[in-house]
Amino acid sequence: MNKTFLTLLIGIGIGILVAPAKGSETWKKLVDGLDEYKDKLSDEANDLMDKGKNDLNKAKSRIQSEFNDFESTPRLG
Numbered sequence: 001m002n003k004t005f006l007t008l009l010i011g012i013g014i015g016i017l018v019a020p021a022k023g024s025e026t027w028k029k030l031v032d033g034l035d036e037y038k039d040k041l042s043d044e045a046n047d048l049m050d051k052g053k054n055d056l057n058k059a060k061s062r063i064q065s066e067f068n069d070f071e072s073t074p075r076l077g
Contacts, residue, residue: 008037 012030019026 016026016030021029
């Protein structure tokens, strides 16, 4: 993740130096690109959170099932 961000910053710097457009146009494109990148990261984070919640719910169900099986097992003595 840090390498990706550093690469992004280096690319931005080079892009600004060699950009054929006016500074204001280049800046607008840059901001739009960063917004898209931020949205993509946000979507990925939400996907990871959803997967984590799903995995946690599956584990909870398995534990509850094992507990119910344990309680319904007849005991000796």
